[in-house]
Amino acid sequence: DTEVTQTPKHLVMGMTNKKSLKCEQHMGHRAMYWYKQKAKKPPELMFVYSYEKLSINESVPSRFSPECPNSSLLNLHLHALQPEDSALYLCASSQDPGQPNGELFFGEGSRLTVL
Amino acid sequence: AQKITQTQPGMFVQEKEAVTLDCTYDTSDQSYGLFWYKQPSSGEMIFLIYQGSYDEQNATEGRYSLNFQKARKSANLVISASQLGDSAMYFCAMRELGRGAQKLVFGQGTRLTINP
Numbered sequence: 001d002t003e004v005t006q007t008p009k010h011l012v013m014g015m016t017n018k019k020s021l022k023c024e025q026h027m028g029h030r031a032m033y034w035y036k037q038k039a040k041k042p043p044e045l046m047f048v049y050s051y052e053k054l055s056i057n058e059s060v061p062s063r064f065s066p067e068c069p070n071s072s073l074l075n076l077h078l079h080a081l082q083p084e085d086s087a088l089y090l091c092a093s094s095q096d097p098g099q100p101n102g103e104l105f106f107g108e109g110s111r112l113t114v115l
Numbered sequence: 116a117q118k119i120t121q122t123q124p125g126m127f128v129q130e131k132e133a134v135t136l137d138c139t140y141d142t143s144d145q146s147y148g149l150f151w152y153k154q155p156s157s158g159e160m161i162f163l164i165y166q167g168s169y170d171e172q173n174a175t176e177g178r179y180s181l182n183f184q185k186a187r188k189s190a191n192l193v194i195s196a197s198q199l200g201d202s203a204m205y206f207c208a209m210r211e212l213g214r215g216a217q218k219l220v221f222g223q224g225t226r227l228t229i230n231p
Contacts, residue, residue, distance in 0.1 A: 031217060042206055042221035043160065056218060088158055094217055101148055101167055104219055106160035 003027055006091050006107035014115050015081060021110045023074040023091030031097040032074040033104065034066060035090040043090055049074060050097040081114045088112075118142075119209050119222035126227045128197050135182070136192040136225050138207030144168075147209055149190040150219065151181065154204040163205075166190055194227075202229045 004025045013019050023032065031050050035043035048056035049068040057066075063085075065077040074091055088111050092104040118141040128134045140149065151163040166174045166181045174181040182191040194201055207222040 042224055101165055103162040109158040
C-alpha cells in the first residue's frame with residue numbers, strides 16, 4: 001500500500017465547477033509535489049512545496065491553485081478548468097528537499113475528467 | 116537545462132529473461148541523481164533504484180541494477196529474471212542538485228511487456 005494517499009481517485013467535473021484534490025502523507029516528509037500526467041506521457045511537474053512553502057511553480061495556469069495547510073497535507077484547488085486539463089494528477093513527497101538521494105514517494109493519483 | 120531520453124517506446128521480453136531499458140541524459144550539472152520508476156496500470160509511480168553522479172559503484176536493488184556510464188551519460192536499467200508482474204511503464208528520471216527543492220524530470224518512458 002502506498003504511504004501517500006490521494007482522494008478522490010476519480011473526479012468528473014464541468015468547466016464551471018470548483019473542486020479540490022487532496023493528498024496526505026504521514027511519513028514526516030517536508031517536501032510535497034504535484035505532477036500532471038497525460039495519457040501515454042511522462043509526469044510533468046506542476047508545484048513543489050518545501051517546508052510548507054511554495055518553492056516551485058512551473059508556470060501553471062491560475063485555474064490550478066495549490067495549498068499546503070500543514071506538513072502532512074497538500075491540496076490542489078481546481079476552478080474553471082478546460083477539457084484539456086483532463087489527466088492523472090499525481091502527488092508525491094520526499095523526506096528532505098535538500099537531501100541528494102531522497103526518492104519521491106508517489107500516491108496512486110487522482111484521475112480527472114473535465115467535461 | 117537537463118534532458119532525459121528513453122529511445123525504446125516498447126519492449127517485449129520472454130519471462131525469466133533479462134532485459135535492459137535504455138536511458139541517456141544531458142546535464143551541465145556536476146551533481147545530479149538518476150532514478151528509475153515503474154508505473155503499473157494502476158497509475159502509482161513505484162521507486163526502483165537510485166544512482167548518484169558521484170557514486171563509483173553501480174546501484175543494485177534485488178533484481179534491479181543500474182548500468183551507470185558517466186562518460187557516456189547513460190543510466191540503463193537491467194532487470195534480471197523478468198517476471199509477468201514486471202509488465203509496466205518504466206521511467207528514467209533525473210534530479211538537479213543544489214536547488215532548494217527536488218525537481219525530478221522524467222523521460223518519455225518505455226512500456227515493458229513480459230510474455231509467458
